[in-house]
Amino acid sequence: MPIPSAARKTAFALTAAASSLALLTACTGQSSSGASDDASANTTINFWHAWSAPNEVKAVNALIAGFEKAHPNIHVNVVSNMTDDKINQALRSGGDKAPDVISSFTTNNVGKFCSSGALVDLNPFFKKSGIDPETTFPKAMNEYTQYDGNRCTAPLLGDAYGLYYNKTAFKKAGITSPPKTWTEFQADAKKLTINQGDSYKQLGFMPDYHGWETTTEHYAAQFSPTYFTADGKSNVAKDPAFTEAFTLQKDLVDELGGFQKLEKYRATLGDEWGDKHPFQTGQVAMQLDGEWRLGMAVDAKTKFDIGVAPLPVPDDQVAQYGKGYITGTIAGIAANSKKQNAAWEFVKYITTDTDAVVNFSNAIHNVPSTLAALKSPKLTYDPRFKTFLDIAANPNSTTSPASINGGVYLATIQNFGYDYESGKVKDLKSGLAATAKQIDTDIAQAK
């Protein structure tokens, strides 16, 4: 039964069309344009943001209501629940329905937003308004909102990372205070670990890089790393901060039972965002996490007292105890927008107006993103939340800098971390050198 020629050709055509069409739609686009507009004229701007939970959307709407009250001529058309992928598409295409102002949950794309010109440089706007970003925003937030001198975004609330600990478990283990150094932390983690067969009744700390927030950059932040040299090359192989951070994590993995045992235990744990989070259930006694965990743990009605402290520091950096990793939400103005001056009034209000920032922070329990708001008496919070306010305001707190290819360098470091913690790669020095080389190659490709 020979195959008819028409059937064969049809099969080829179908194969070709199906395998190419779905994959090739990305390959179109255009560049940006500028505009000058009268911010005192009656106008409507489009604002796209990522918040989606009902309480968050309500808070955003209240923020906008405050702005419209202060600027009755500027109306804000809001679109919520927007991911970076959708925002990118809209920034490329432009048009009347495209956003004039965008807000993103991640700082990963700041480098691309700035270097590509998708978002406008806000420096001239800050200057025109007489606002100095250096004295307005915390140091780390200043850093992650710009790339190569181009400040194309402004911080809109932030996240600070600290240590949560089970006070009841601490008391049982005879530990009187949270650890301040990694040496103390290692000892406490071992003391708090209670084995049960080939698993754990209670694990002192889940060190694996897949343990949600125990990522390479969150560990490394406590060692104050410098990710790139002045000429933009990766510094991971040269800065001893990375060697120390990787060594610390590997030591924790080995001391707490080894990678296989920990991974097997990790697979039994609840998810990060549910009530069965292992810190909340008491399965893990210490947790590296962001400020949002406090509210979630309180809501989960844990059966123990929750303690909050800054993450430990290396033994030779005790003077810097109190620092942490900082990241957060960002806001920017689309280069395609024809209403950039009106858009700036909005961005200025939501990112620098102290009362607006404070009220927004109170509503969604994120860390305020201006130095004035961090000190505002109008802030309402659980006393333990103060730890995160202090971490955010700490000048020694660090972040991961913006890069031209987004968070690729962080993913590369994290991937090396997976190989190192599992024992797949044993030579840390050569592994870090290969990681640095890969980061440099990826950045060269992006330029």
Add this chain to the structure above:
Amino acid sequence: MSTITLASKRRRSALRTIAFMSPWLIGFAVFFAYPLISTVYFSFMHYDGFKPPTWSGTKNWTYVFEHYPYFWPALRNTLWLVVVMVSLRVVFGLGVGMLITKIKTGTGVFRTLFYLPYLAPPVAATMAFAFLLNPGTGPVNSILEKVGIPAPGWFNDPAWSKPALTLLALWGVGDLMVIFMAALLDVPTEQYEAAELDGASAWQRFRFVTLPNISPIVMFAVVTGVIQTMQYYTQPLIAGKVASGVIQGAGTQFEPGYPEKSTLTLPQLVYNLGFQRFDYGSACVVALVLFVLSMAFTAILMRRRGGLIQAGD
């Protein structure tokens, strides 16, 4: 004069033919030729989606083949899935189809039971499988441990993640079952009767009667299976994410192919390069690799099918 008339008639005939073909020609040009030519063009350009594209020669090709750490693992995984998963799906779909055409009672119930999983949304089905196959808390491993069988790590073990994805694909084999059932019921019964009179065994009846009759459908199942597997994206991505426990959000990084790149497939790279790294040129290179592989597999299958029919004749 007659020559002019003939030429004019031919021209009119050609124009009429083109006019009748125009819907297809327009569709072909817009949905196939243009994207394909664009992809080839952009694969030689540096293009981030914002600035105008600039010529970069073979830089993207060199990067993908020599420096992009995910390409070769993804290619190996995709080929593994094409060979193993597609084969098993076709065999299993045919087996289930034959079983249901043979049974006398409860056909409707079994047909529904086998078809329903195919209707499950891929994300929900994958999440359900990740829950069932959870090495620590999943019911599958609990049962295996109770009967003394060593429990695999499934989606958490690089050696077992692709077999786990294959299990998921076999569970949703309802689409193939239905078309195989239709093909099996179309095989003339007199051919089976003649074969039985000639003393053919069950295997011989299958090999020399059933298979040649349903071979166009087998070929259809294999070709569409290869194409679908080349575009296999949702299930491995979700399985990897759920098993890793890391939900991508602010401050977290995309980790393709957990565990240890074992669930990485080529379409995931197109997304990673194009929409997360803004490197559309390299994304187009991977898209072209997919295109060439799909064409190559189809060509090989078409040739092999000729041999299959001859052997069956």
